[in-house]
Amino acid sequence: MITIRKKLVPDIQANKVTYGKANTRKFIVVHETDNTRLGADADAHARLQYNGNSRSASWHYTVDDKEAVQSFEHAWRCWAAGSNTGNNEGIQIEVCVNSDGNYQKAMQNAAELVAKVMKDENIPIQNVVQHNHFSGKNCPRNMREGKILWSKFITMVKNASGNAQQQKLAIDNNKYRVLTGTYGTRQAAENVLDVLKHRFGWVVYIEPDGAKWRIKTGTFTGMAVAQAGANKIKTAKLAKVTNIVAE
Structure with a gap:
């Protein structure tokens, strides 16, 4: 079961890199970070957003082979999907591809996260889409190149859906x-x-x-x-x- 941790971007920073709140939450949009550097895991990307991302980009979750870190509540309209519809109606999930991580495990964790968000927001499986769906960008790149077929990923999401209510949150606040x-x-x-x-x-x-x-x-x-x-x-x-x- 995936561990989901929150490191929410402060509102003053969030307002600089989003369209504000009022996300209608109709889609879940799956991305890959395209960052293969050592250590470029979920924690590193979450800290990047928290400390002030220099890029004009933002996303709700980053997932790696160990955990998922949430940077924005679902109401925020993040800049990730490459179109107004995708940004205003999507919950954005970035999957890490760091070279010192396990891509297959990261994708399994992403599937579990997608299943949980689907349940929490009542989003149907047909509205789980790739970044490419909205902008035509070759993202998620590795998945589109066949490292894990999209159809297999959707099957992983379906298999995880039955256990979504069992997802565990980090409870050690020390x-x-x-x-x-x-x-x-x-x-x-x-x-x-x-x-x-x-x-x-x-x-x-x-x-x-x-x-x-x-x-x-x-x-x-x-x-x-x-x-x-x-x-x-x-x-x-x-x-x-x-x-x-x-x-």
Whole structure:
């Protein structure tokens, strides 16, 4: 069962990258991020939106092989579908294609998310469409190229629909930070900080530890999310040692 977490974009930022509220919620529009970089997962894209996306784009959910993160409530008319109808009447779901993720699992999670949104908003399966449906854009690219056929994805959604009421929400609201092991020079720590800040979209700090330096992240909500962050740091080979501390 997919875990769905909220990291909602503040209204002051949302008003800059949407058409405001009053989404009629007739369609679910499936996209792919087209971002294959290491670490470009749901958390990274959600933080990008939360911190102020430089692109004129917005979407309701990002899904990867571990979770779905909601950035906008369904009432917002996000800029994603490439047409007024798609934006004003669609709930936009972006599926991650980061090279360090599992595409097949991400699509399974997306199917479960679509099934839940269908149930919540009473949207019929025939109104689950590709981005291409509204704009002609080659999106979702991998699906359209046959990595997973659209017909198979729709079958996955139908199979997930029977269990949609069992979808679980993250319930650990405690705050945690991730600390790396130490680096011998401040420059080494700054190199890691640059990646975490600009590629992952995290809030991060450098702290002295005697004659050495370490990185401290901003807060994560929930131990599972903090652990995923720590794992991302190790997977990207930015630190051999990480520690999670409660706030």
